[in-house]
Amino acid sequence: MALRTKTVEYRDPGGTALEGYVAWEECKGARLPGVLVAHTAIGPQEEFIRDKVHRLAAMGYVGFALDMFGAGHCVFGEEKDRFNDYLKEDRMRIRSRAVAAFDALKAQAVVDDAQCTAIGYCLGGKVVLDLARSGAEGLRGVASFHGILDSPTLQDSPPLKAKVLAMHGNLDPFVTPTMLQDFIAEMEGKGADYQLVVYGGCYHAFTRPDKTSPQDRSLGFFYSPEADRRSWRLMSDFLAEAFAPT
Secondary structure, eight states: OOOOEEEEEEEOTTTOOOEEEEEEEETTTEEEEEEEOOOOOOOOTTTTHHHHHHHHHTSSEEEEEEOSSSSSSSSHHHHHHHHHHHHHTOOHHHHHHHHHHHHHHHSSHHHHHHEEEEETTHHHHHHHHHHHHHOOTEEEEEEEEOOOOOOOSSSOOOOOOOOOEEETTOOOOOHHHHHHHHHHHHHHHHTOOEEEEEEEOOOBTTTTTTSSSSSHHHBBBOOOHHHHHHHHHHHHHHHHHHHHHH
16 A cells, blocks of 8 residues: 655644644545654654654554644754743643644544544653643543653643553653652542553663763663564554554
8 A cells, every 4th residue: 555645734723833744554435543643842844753653654544743833844952942941831732732733633534533542752742641631532542652741730630531651761850750650640530541651771762763872861861672662562552452442
């Protein structure tokens, strides 16, 4: 089957133009399950994210890389700090942009809008967890790879209907022990169907093959081929379960 790709423009509730990247393998007459992919602090144009979208397409899903920035390109340095700080200061904006992307995914003609999930990396882990916290209609599950697990303090906090998979490195300096315990308490308090998988000896960004230098490790980033392989396999099983008939 041929791989099909396209870009999709959509907007958040404030009118900001955002651009999704979609990939799927053409299957005549069939609508496919959709998987939203939330990017790292660099942006959706990164090859790392597009590779995940293509791999999901090869698995029989429609992959949709969402856009949290609206920059039109990858961001680095001061520009990266500016875009990320902008989101950190407004957790409701994270939620609203995640929901806008989820709606754009469900609106694709090739997507079965009753069969949709989301995965995310680093910043994207926080994004998909906040999408689950939003109670988005039709969201079957979310998977976070070395995501930021801090819980928002928003007034509305609906029950978590989506299944949750959080994959975490025990040496990740961006998730404090208190943050981890608060996440567990939140999941338990909401009666969530959740899994928390901790990879021993692993840092933040354990799925990124480009993070292998001593400097990366000193900053808390380091690749683990074992955790990368195991977490993708676990996510694959999680998606199969999320899409199974209820």
